[in-house]
Amino acid sequence: MRADRIRHFFVYFFLIFGAVIMLFPFYWMISSSFKTAAEYNSFPPTWVPSNWLNLDNFVRAFEKRNFFVYFLNSVIVTFCSVALTGIVTILGAFAFSRLRFPFRNAVFGLLLAFMMVPFEMLVITNYQTVTRMKMVNSLPVLIIPFISSIFYTYILKNFFDTIPDSLYYSARIDGASNWKYLWRVMVPIAKPSLVTIMLLNAISSWNSFMWPTLVITSNRYRTVQLGLFTFMSEAGSDTKLQLAASTVSILPMIVLFLFARRYIVNGVARGGLKG
Amino acid sequence: MHVRIDHLTKRFGDFTAVDDFNMDFDDGKLTALLGPSGCGKSTMLNMLSGILPVTEGHIYFDEDDVTGMPPQDRGVGLVFQNYALYPHMTVLENIAFPLEIKKVPKTERLEKAKEMAKLVHVDTLLDRRPGALSGGQQQRVAIARALIKEPRLLLLDEPLSNLDARLRLEMREEIRRIQLRTGVTTIFVTHDQEEAMSICDKIVLMKDGILQQEDAPQELYDDPHNLFVANFLGNPPINNIEGVIRDNAFVTRDSAVTIRYRNFSKDLPEGREVILGIRAEAAIISRDETHDFTGRIKSRYTMGKEELAFLNLGDQEIRVYLSTEYEDKPGEDANFHLRSKGVFLFDKETGERI
């Protein structure tokens, strides 16, 4: 019993120690957003800002750069991306899982092989393509190239495959069309899997960085990540303000994680992250 | 509705699952498709529902040729082995689903669904989801859903195999009750002979895609056309004794026992190798010296009202019933009569009844 208690102590000690290290950058970002210049530049560091109501950094960051617009852009892009990718993925996964057409499995196998190709390799051509289509500097350019996702289709198809054939036959014998069966039976049953896909997609949309830097140069269409990046590259910009902006930028994801932790963790454990 | 199948054949590549079936399913009757795993009975059912295309032959529902008709136009109700209930819908929604597809107005279809629920005795569970139901209750819901669109033909695929023993007895009675009540022509697939025997008007016994025999349950039991049919039906299974025909009598293969039986045909083929099938209840102990055969008692097991005895007939062994008051001990010889029913001779080569 005593050995058990000692073991327990060590387990908690190390877990808490690790958790503090993992969380520290977040604490440091948030707390530093409230610091005065003197506190920010003090050494030894100021662990706790003197005034948690000091919103000066936030106000000035938002004055300097139009984070409201960036935020709105990110929200629109994330929302549209989740919705459109969701629909396209549902349709595609259904065709691969349920419908019959020649070379179905061979085609799907080929798609899985394409998953190995890193986005970084496609980006060269995609940049030229969207330039030629005159899509640069718009919001759709941040959404459309990612609508067809082999990875999400693969996850959803796998889930669809677990729904017994008998449900399909039963519905079809009762006169349901494929379309009706998909939306009335398959999609409701696959809801957990769909939610996971949508969450993973929302996270990657919100955090997407490289592609936006290539195709967005106009201030009007910057996303939050891009806003942060231009903010930090501006000469003489105050790093406290950057941290304040960062704090705001990660809030939606933190909230999302707190509410949907289980879905996200299960989704990652099952399928891995996109990439 | 009367169902007729005409030279019906199903091949998967070079494997023949159903081989040239000709048969009638009578209007308003309950028919069982019976046979061991892989005998083609589910294939047959799926062709009737339209899920599987037919390779050759025709299916007629009354006078309509439905062979190429898509499943949804055939007017069949199908209950799957795993019930295929929609997990995200309540019992009521599940039952009403076929009418929802037909765009029947909501109040009307819910009314009808409640009626069906009452018929199958799930009217107290309307708001539950399938996950919260027992196997038997799920089965009832599945039947109600299949019946709500008033099908011309009700098909049940292994309806009892996912239930435990007690529920199985209960549900088979229920299926019979509902079938009689609605009068719908019903075909169900099973591998359990007892299930088929107990509730069906007719049994279609299949093996390896080939029709073995179709008959009323008692006919099938009393008059099997071949060894497979005789062996498939009955519990305990029929005794098989190998031997040859000599002088219009059966002689065991080691010549130890000779059985003369009054019902044997008068001109049995001399010297033919045969198998004698004797149902356990067909041999009764003889109180006097007259007897059809003699066997040595090997062991006895009580089964309550009677005992099961193992007899040695030369080097072969059979099972018979003994009444408990009969006191012969293992190792002693006993004389037996054969009843007029339950004794069959089969050709050893072909398995055909002689």
Added chain:
Amino acid sequence: MADVKTAKKKSRDEQGNYIFNRRFEPFGYLIPFALGLIVFTIYPIVNVVIMAFKEKYRLSGRYDGFGLYNFEYVLANDDFRNALSNTFLYVFTVVPIATVLAILIANLLNQKIRGMAIFQTAYFLPMVTSSIAVGLSWRYIFNTQVGVLNWILSVFGINAVDWLGASGARAPWNIVAVIIFGIWNMLPFTIILLLSGLQNIDPMYYTAARVDGAGSRMMFFRITVPLLAPTIFLTMIINMISAFKVYNEIIPFWSGRPGAMNNVYTMVYFIKEQFYSKDRLGFAAAAAIILFLIIFAFTMLQRFVQRRFRY
């Protein structure tokens, strides 16, 4: 019902028959997916191969034809060599260290503990937050004059390290800072995969071992590690594949430049710079194909091992 043989045949048969969908119906469902795929995945794959072998920049001037010049140029390029060595250094430090740490943490998390939700949140949060935003916080932590890390070192009497600055020949601490940040970033994903691997180990092995009198260290090395080995290996490969694409991790520290002295090039950074800033598509395509080949090799390794590791 049907045995395996018939079931297999059945599926083949059903493919030849169109009972439940019209022959062209599936394409209606596939069109949106296929369109996006063709334009933004399949065409680019073909195109990048063409670009990589198309020679436009022979020193003698413009030249149209196919050859290996782009690869020759890239492989001889100092920035690319720098990128290659940095990327490999990054992959082969971050992945093993993150894996070892993740094994330890996953084991701690795989017990009955109170406050699981809080610990999970703490350990998994970096997975959902962008490297750009959190990187800014790390940049502050790494600050030479007022950074927390140097303060901690000073407590132990160690002199300030110029983590992100340009001091020293080729600023060696730059890549170390990226590696530390990379490990922190990789941990959540790794822990989640290993934790789910741990949870798949049948507890009966531990019960049996305890009955046989094994201690907890013995159980860890004789049961946990061997049974977890396939998961560990696969996690490492997946992590390596993603680590080879390191890019976002270097952006916040130097506001988009690759290190204080252009010394922290990575392969993806090189690709992006070649095609975007320098408009040299052929070189970018060649570098991208080299990156793909490396990733491809690791993917094959993963497939191979996945097949071998089946108990």
